[in-house]
Amino acid sequence: GLVSEVLKVYLVKHKKQWDGREVEKIVGKTPLEAAAVIVEDYALPLSKEDFLSEFSPIWCKLKAQPGAYRLIKHLRGHGVKMALASNSPRANIDIKLSYHLTLKESFAAIVASDEVKEGKPSPEIYLEAAKRLNIHPSKCLVIEDSQPGICxxxxxxxxxxxxxxxPNQPHLYTAADEVINSLLDLRLETWGLPPFEDIANFPSLIHEDGELAEKTRELPIYAKYNDDEYFKSIPAPDHHNHLSH
Known part of the structure; x- marks a missing residue:
């Protein structure tokens, strides 16, 4: 997964080898909680705060997940209100979004962990997001990548x-209403949202034979979604209130 790949690179600096054993402990946690686990388990010669100051610049510059720009652009174009609810503090969120300005301006509300009493797995952060959107919680669809977030x-x-x-941890996601490999697999009409207009079987262009989208990060679509001409070159077939983690 993405978390493992980034930590693997970072730990080389400290002459440590990431073995992935802590990944379940840190995904979905607040940055300080995750930092404490890594610093302790790998006996790093720095505080959890120092770890975050070194690690955050690497993490913040990561590209969005495959299909993220496509999804957000589509929902925004159809007037669907979106919120970002994250276990990260607001300062961290702002730094991350500074690298993705088109994403930031698409969210009608942003709720950070330091704006509520309890972060995930408490429902407070999502309830606050729904409140700011003025939408009843039962009318909200959440897209999550972690067990605490799903809970x-x-x-x-x-x-x-x-x-x-x-990847390969299905037992962590059984509480979700649906589990998909990639945002490119999302069928919005299933949830009462406007369907994508670009192409019905679009994911097949990105990952064939069930390959996870994480194996295709270097394909043109990942880097070039903002190029509308790229999509116009793909012929579409003839066929008859959302929250983000």
């Missing part, structure tokens, strides 16, 4: 689609 959304009485950040 938070379900406790808030919302529907949840899981896009696992941890």
């Amino acid at each position: 938070a959304a379900k406790a808030a009485k919302m529907e949840v689609v899981a896009v696992p950040s941890l």
